[in-house]
Amino acid sequence: MDFLTMIQVLDSTVRLATPLLLACLAGLFSERAGIFDIGLEGKMLAAAFFSAAIAAMTGSVWLGLLAGIAASLVLSAIHGLASITFRGNQLISGVAINFLAAGMTVLIAQSWFKQGGRTPSLMGGGRFNPIELPFAEALSTVPFLGPIYAELISGHSILVYVAFACVPATWWLLFRTRFGLRLRAVGENPAAVDTAGVSVVGLRFAAVAICGLLCGIAGAYLATGLQAGFVKDMTAGRGFIALAALIFAKWRPWYALSACLLFGFLQAIALRYQNIDLWAFTVPVQVMDALPYILTVVILAGFVGKAIPPRAGGEPYVKER
Amino acid sequence: MTSAPAIELKGISKAFGPVQANKDISIRVMPGTIHGIIGENGAGKSTLMSILYGFYKADKGEIFIGGKKTLIPDSQAAIAAGIGMVFQHFKLVENFTVLENIILGAEDGALLRPSLAKARQSLTDLASEYGLDVDPDAIVENLSVGHQQRVEILKALYRQADILILDEPTGVLTPTEADQLFRILNRLREEGKTIILITHKLREIMDTTDTVSVMRRGEMTATVKTSETSPAGLAELMVGRKVLLQVDKVPAKVGATVLEVENLSVIDDKGVERVKGISLDVKAGEILGIAGVAGNGQSELLEVLGGITSGTGIIRVNGQDIDLTGKFSDGRSRRARGIAHVPEDRQREGLIMDYMAWENTAFGYHHDPAYQSGILMNNAAIRADTEAKMQRFDVRPPNPKLTAKNFSGGNQQKIVLAREIERNPDLLLIGQPTRGVDIGAIEFIHKQIVALRDQGKAILLVSVELDEIFVLSDRVAVMFDGKIMGFRDPAQTDEKELGLMMAGIVEEAA
Numbered sequence: 001m002d003f004l005t006m007i008q009v010l011d012s013t014v015r016l017a018t019p020l021l022l023a024c025l026a027g028l029f030s031e032r033a034g035i036f037d038i039g040l041e042g043k044m045l046a047a048a049f050f051s052a053a054i055a056a057m058t059g060s061v062w063l064g065l066l067a068g069i070a071a072s073l074v075l076s077a078i079h080g081l082a083s084i085t086f087r088g089n090q091l092i093s094g095v096a097i098n099f100l101a102a103g104m105t106v107l108i109a110q111s112w113f114k115q116g117g118r119t120p121s122l123m124g125g126g127r128f129n130p131i132e133l134p135f136a137e138a139l140s141t142v143p144f145l146g147p148i149y150a151e152l153i154s155g156h157s158i159l160v161y162v163a164f165a166c167v168p169a170t171w172w173l174l175f176r177t178r179f180g181l182r183l184r185a186v187g188e189n190p191a192a193v194d195t196a197g198v199s200v201v202g203l204r205f206a207a208v209a210i211c212g213l214l215c216g217i218a219g220a221y222l223a224t225g226l227q228a229g230f231v232k233d234m235t236a237g238r239g240f241i242a243l244a245a246l247i248f249a250k251w252r253p254w255y256a257l258s259a260c261l262l263f264g265f266l267q268a269i270a271l272r273y274q275n276i277d278l279w280a281f282t283v284p285v286q287v288m289d290a291l292p293y294i295l296t297v298v299i300l301a302g303f304v305g306k307a308i309p310p311r312a313g314g315e316p317y318v319k320e321r
Numbered sequence: 322m323t324s325a326p327a328i329e330l331k332g333i334s335k336a337f338g339p340v341q342a343n344k345d346i347s348i349r350v351m352p353g354t355i356h357g358i359i360g361e362n363g364a365g366k367s368t369l370m371s372i373l374y375g376f377y378k379a380d381k382g383e384i385f386i387g388g389k390k391t392l393i394p395d396s397q398a399a400i401a402a403g404i405g406m407v408f409q410h411f412k413l414v415e416n417f418t419v420l421e422n423i424i425l426g427a428e429d430g431a432l433l434r435p436s437l438a439k440a441r442q443s444l445t446d447l448a449s450e451y452g453l454d455v456d457p458d459a460i461v462e463n464l465s466v467g468h469q470q471r472v473e474i475l476k477a478l479y480r481q482a483d484i485l486i487l488d489e490p491t492g493v494l495t496p497t498e499a500d501q502l503f504r505i506l507n508r509l510r511e512e513g514k515t516i517i518l519i520t521h522k523l524r525e526i527m528d529t530t531d532t533v534s535v536m537r538r539g540e541m542t543a544t545v546k547t548s549e550t551s552p553a554g555l556a557e558l559m560v561g562r563k564v565l566l567q568v569d570k571v572p573a574k575v576g577a578t579v580l581e582v583e584n585l586s587v588i589d590d591k592g593v594e595r596v597k598g599i600s601l602d603v604k605a606g607e608i609l610g611i612a613g614v615a616g617n618g619q620s621e622l623l624e625v626l627g628g629i630t631s632g633t634g635i636i637r638v639n640g641q642d643i644d645l646t647g648k649f650s651d652g653r654s655r656r657a658r659g660i661a662h663v664p665e666d667r668q669r670e671g672l673i674m675d676y677m678a679w680e681n682t683a684f685g686y687h688h689d690p691a692y693q694s695g696i697l698m699n700n701a702a703i704r705a706d707t708e709a710k711m712q713r714f715d716v717r718p719p720n721p722k723l724t725a726k727n728f729s730g731g732n733q734q735k736i737v738l739a740r741e742i743e744r745n746p747d748l749l750l751i752g753q754p755t756r757g758v759d760i761g762a763i764e765f766i767h768k769q770i771v772a773l774r775d776q777g778k779a780i781l782l783v784s785v786e787l788d789e790i791f792v793l794s795d796r797v798a799v800m801f802d803g804k805i806m807g808f809r810d811p812a813q814t815d816e817k818e819l820g821l822m823m824a825g826i827v828e829e830a831a
Contacts, residue, residue, distance in 0.1 A: 178428040178436070185414045185425050192412040195376070196426025196476075197397030311415070319376060 007151045009268050017264025018163045022218035023242035024256045025170050026211040033207030034187035034312040038094035041239025042101030047072040047219025049105035052119040052230035055126040061224050069216030076212025084204045087316030106232050119230040128157035128225040159221040170253040187310035190317040200317045244296040250307045266292045325388030327352040327515040333382030342368040344539045355516045357526040360536030366519045370486050374406040375399040405477020409488040411469050415462035419472050423479050451508045467498030486517045503529050521616050523552045523824045552824030568767045573795040576605030579748050579779035585634035587621045595621040597803035603779040610794025611783045614823050618803035619783045623752045627662035628655040661741035665752030671737040672725040679707040679721035682740050714739040731762025752783040801825045
């Protein structure tokens with residue numbers, strides 16, 4: 001692999017890691033507060049559809065983004081209502097959201113656009129276009145660092161930069177602010193938060209809302225940044241890969257970045273090298289495509305060290321002595 | 322003292338469903354004193370304090386703090402009123418540092434750094450003022466239980482609490498840690514803080530409190546000056562005198578030894594030794610009653626005998642050793658050896674409340690060939706068997722298809738008794754046989770126990786009701802602090818002597 005190819009693969013790694021990273025951080029907020037969320041997938045999918053649909057209708061990608069976030073927040077609210085207010089089972093609520101989104105998006109897409117469950121292709125202002133960072137053109141001739149800056153760092157859409165900025169922001173919010181302290185506490189021991197006179201329900205809803213916001217951005221990026229429009233099931237399990245990355249990252253923001261980049265890298269390799277020749281035999285493209293998912297299974301099976309989830313995760317809070 | 326009481330509760334009542342946890346409770350606690358609240362498990366002490374801390378809402382009643390009527394709808398309001406609470410089970414975030422736990426919910430602003438710095442400073446001050454040394458940067462789960470408790474106290478003090486409630490604070494502490502705690506509490510009292518100490522340990526009350534209130538079955542039975550009472554007097558108030566029930570009993574025809582226990586010890590999962598090397602035996606045709614204030618190791622003794630927990634020492638039944646820790650240390654192996662167990666808490670260990678009576682009757686004996694039909698359960702046979710047992714034990718209504726929770730407490734207990742007694746065991750372990758049971762059922766249950774004895778079975782009875790011990794037992798052993806204080810013949814002792822023994826005092830020249 002020569003230098004330029006490597007830059008290109010890494011460049012596509014960054015783009016593919018972006019939705020994973022946003023979803024992973026979304027899950028991080030929710031699970032750190034004690035609400036397991038396997039509905040990341042569904043929220044992203046709903047956001048992808050509504051952002052593409054509104055962007056196609058209005059021609060404004062920003063309105064599309066808002067619509068995507070709104071759709072994701074609505075699903076988050078349902079999850080919150082089911083698992084916080086009514087103390088239901090968080091896994092079942094999450095599964096329901098995934099099914100709801102998978103069916104609803106295609107149905108509405110067909111009803112609105114009559115294109116077989118997809119939205120029209122987005123063009124011009126309907127998409128998030130790459131942003132050229134200053135001096136990218138001028139510096140591209142500098143050996144080594146030039147291409148890295150011009151190709152790898154510059155030239156992504158705004159949402160990519162937002163996603164990467166979310167990592168330090170999340171870290172700062174969680175570990176340096178009052179809100180973060182309380183959020184982490186409510187995922188570990190809600191009784192401690194309750195007896196300290198802070199609302200467990202309020203904190204958990206706040207966390208679920210942030211989760212909805214980030215999933216909304218992730219979905220919107222899929223349909224309006226990475227691709228140009230919505231197609232059926234376009235999230236392709238990214239919500240679940242994000243969950244695996246979250247476990248891999250042990251619920252920490254910076255680790256989440258590394259984990260998502262790893263998954264993004266595998267996806268980029270699969271995209272770039274359809275068939276890999278290894279000595280005598282050829283690795284078929286299907287194997288490459290399956291790699292991120294195989295890694296997910298391996299991680300979830302617990303081969304990668306001990307990951308301790310937030311202690312109160314998955315359990316509704318009920319007062320007791 | 323002419324000042325207003327630090328806390329005054331007037332007519333507090335609280336019910337959980339049909340259970341009246343607190344009945345019309347009134348209490349006054351003067352500032353700068355340590356006020357003990359003593360009572361058995363389930364007497365309603367913790368409920369009362371949870372109401373004071375805003376964790377539960379009282380159905381009726383008023384709270385006055387420093388003479389002013391105060392509404393405490395939630396913990397926030399309690400903290401604002403200067404009340405701090407140290408729960409029996411700590412409310413700490415275990416993987417946070419001490420400092421983080423202390424500022425949680427009491428942060429000064431949106432950013433942590435200034436709050437942490439301020440807390441670090443006041444922690445140093447509090448440490449020197451009250452002798453409460455804790456490393457502020459330690460992770461809570463790495464601290465000893467005693468230090469974790471200090472963090473809870475510091476949390477309250479950091480929030481400027483003037484009134485400190487401690488719920489069973491020594492339950493998890495070693496004796497040394499407990500001594501340190503009481504030194505700290507005395508220091509706090511000297512500084513003018515008001516302390517409410519909830520416990521069921523008589524000695525702690527005698528040693529540390531200024532006044533003491535006794536609770537029994539949701540009611541406040543007395544409030545006295547500690548200096549004007551005695552452990553025996555308190556024990557009597559706690560356990561309470563009831564109408565003395567009489568059971569016609571012929572003298573015991575004692576046979577061979579059925580149960581032998583030698584040097585039995587039990588260490589619970591927190592590492593606290595609950596049973597400390599006790600030895601006893603029970604003979605055929607005899608009821609050995611074990612008296613004691615709840616929480617002195619009786620429950621653990623029953624559990625290890627019943628195969629629920631493991632222990633060390635020797636247990637022999639009919640001369641043969643019982644496996645205490647290995648593969649055959651479980652309820653089923655015990656039953657195979659002729660041991661039947663009626664557990665103390667029938668709703669948690671005796672029955673599954675959402676299952677029907679016939680399903681409950683099969684538990685533990687579900688592998689009985691009479692209950693099988695090939696590889697399937699013969700449910701019709703179990704139902705018929707259950708109905709017959711229900712008739713014999715006068716369970717009302719005798720309907721095997723009714724779920725356990727729909728029976729009254731007495732009838733639930735009869736179902737458990739029928740299941741265990743009808744198996745014709747050599748040894749019956751029975752704990753609190755009549756707790757929460759109405760008078761009529763008490764009589765019936767007592768008669769069944771005596772009838773089993775007269776069939777030549779050995780019976781080990783654990784009860785916190787002294788009357789019950791006197792009525793049923795042929796011999797009485799008193800447990801205190803995991804040890805047996807002595808054996809007595811019920812005909813040659815009285816409540817006063819047993820009361821003292823239950824408080825850990827044995828009169829040598831008796």
